Amino acid sequence: MNLLFVCTGNTCRSPMAEAIFKSKKIKGVNVKSAGVFADQYSMASTNTVQVLAENGIEIDHQSSPLTEERVTWATIILTMTSSHKELVLSKFPFAHDKVFTLVEYGRGLAGDVSDPFGGSVDIYRATYKELSDLLEDVKSKIENNL
Numbered sequence: 349m350n351l352l353f354v355c356t357g358n359t360c361r362s363p364m365a366e367a368i369f370k371s372k373k374i375k376g377v378n379v380k381s382a383g384v385f386a387d388q389y390s391m392a393s394t395n396t397v398q399v400l401a402e403n404g405i406e407i408d409h410q411s412s413p414l415t416e417e418r419v420t421w422a423t424i425i426l427t428m429t430s431s432h433k434e435l436v437l438s439k440f441p442f443a444h445d446k447v448f449t450l451v452e453y454g455r456g457l458a459g460d461v462s463d464p465f466g467g468s469v470d471i472y473r474a475t476y477k478e479l480s481d482l483l484e485d486v487k488s489k490i491e492n493n494l
């Protein structure tokens with residue numbers, strides 16, 4: 349299965365989620381990320397790289413906009429916020445049965461992963477913790493469905 353994480357700029361949250369999830373090395377699961385307002389070829393933010401490194405996770409990332417090709421590639425699309433979900437659905441209505449917010453998919457609840465952009469490294473550490481907890485829930489759910 350192909351899992352796609354989506355945020356705004358594809359330099360902080362979704363690349364972090366992608367790197368954390370890839371580090372779990374779940375067989376049969378491919379992972380990518382994209383941003384609803386992303387440039388092409390921007391690096392992951394310095395604090396994202398640092399916080400991942402503190403947790404023993406390497407990242408080699410270039411940002412990607414959310415393209416129809418990437419949406420088509422995905423089996424499941426997990427967005428950081430409900431606004432991202434709405435944007436994905438408005439641009440790509442054909443994806444309606446495979447787009448969820450991360451919190452909705454992992455916990456069955458409403459909620460957003462807040463944007464650390466421009467924040468201190470401690471803010472990025474909080475984002476890392478939030479994402480890694482949510483991604484444990486996503487991992488259990490996916491493994492139960494594989």
Ligand SMILES: N[C@@H](Cc1ccc(OP(=O)(O)O)cc1)C(=O)O
Pocket residue numbers: 355356357358359360361362383463464465
């Ligand atoms: N605000 C940024 C765009 C941006 C927004 C959020 C952001 O974080 P994330 O990658 O988590 O969406 C990254 C970039 C700009 O003015 O270019």
